[in-house]
Amino acid sequence: MRTPAAPDRSRLRVLVVEDDDTIGRHLETGLRSHDYAPTWCRTGAGALAEAGRAPYEVLLLDLGLPDMDGLDVARQLRGRLPDLLIVVLTARTDDIDIIAGLDAGADDYLVKPFSLTVLLARLRAHLRRHAVAVPAREPVRLGDLVVDVTARRCALLGVEVPLRAKEFDLLAVLAERAGEAVSRETLMAEVWDENWFGSTKTLDVTLAGLRRRLTEAAQADGRQARLPRITTLRGHGYRLERQPDQPN
Template identity: 80%
Template sequence: MRTPPAPSDRSRHRVLVVEDDDTIGRHLESGLRGNGYAPTWSRTGTAALSEAARSRYDVLLLDLGLPDMDGLDVARTVRAHHPDLLIVILTARTDDIDVIAGLDAGADDYLVKPFSLTVLLARLRAHLRRRVVETPPREPVQLADLVLDVTARRCTFHDEDIELRPKEFDLLAVLALNAGAAVSRETLMAEVWDENWFGSTKTLDVTMAGLRRRLTEAAGGSARLPRITTLRGHGYRLEL
């Protein structure tokens, strides 16, 4: 039986790998290509920024410890120019503050080194699968002075835009569409990340902390902002 030809690069998800370690870089490049992706490997932040400006990519796999610049600066720059790009940080840093910094810089997810290729591929499939699902238009949701337009992916307070990261917006959307009801952690992980998610739910905690911080900053002490209540042992509730 003839082996079917591999899909062309035009039909593959294009992945920009930014990693200065030769062993990890080669492993990622060969593993991604062998699983149907079209990877391009950059060893420095400068080279990655040039590549991202020159070509269109679907995914950015980004090491933070680069030889010429901080990976967080790469994430911020790329995110500013490519708001729909999936950014996954690959890091040896495990402290909450480092994870928060990565997500605040625009990353959608993170993996702590050492990680397995199997886990990385599962994460990519989950993220990319959710991005291609089309949903019908929804009417904007108004809660006090906060307005959430899910279709336009726009959040405003007193008609001023609140800049939210993609997962922060998705998290707020699930809570807003279920305002007043308790939403479990399992439901949030399934709705915002993936129903088959098997990683740490620490991602939810970090994203929730970021969402609360951005809403508080936007409100400036105003009481006309819905409050997100933590339900210990269960999940969260967006108060009416």
């Protein structure tokens, strides 16, 4: 039996947005030496323009840009390119800044200074997860919520709910284990990376965004759909309840 070939990273275009010449040059050289195809921009406006000219799979984004806040770049590109892998590179170490970056649409973040080895490992983990084919599975139905993992679709009363990539991945793990307590460690390993280290606030931010989007969808146009509750289990993790909440 043949072993599947590793993904050809030479086709993966990486948009590097970094105004520091030393860091930008280091990233550009390092990515190219590992068979990625990087394009380096020094400003947010330049990055937005470049993203409109060519398809990119990965965005490495500095937040402290000379012309605009990197968070605005993340929000705009997340809206335009929902499947784009966004990794924030930041010198901001406060939790509130990191949470803001994740809430703006980033999938991951690295605090400066960071090593190229760690960055490449994070990219491999994310890209490996994107490349894995998901075997066909029956949609999970909980009240008026339907989660179709194979098609990567979530719907309430037949209306599709637009979710970010990580929000859907998180919902999929919880839905397939509905009624079970799922630990933070399990969620981090299955949705992000089994070798993740550092703050797990990315999980809390993603979960909060998921709850907000589902609640808004359930109440849109006066629908009041029956939506399963995501219960927080302090000191452990989360549980998606099998019994949906009844509409008011």
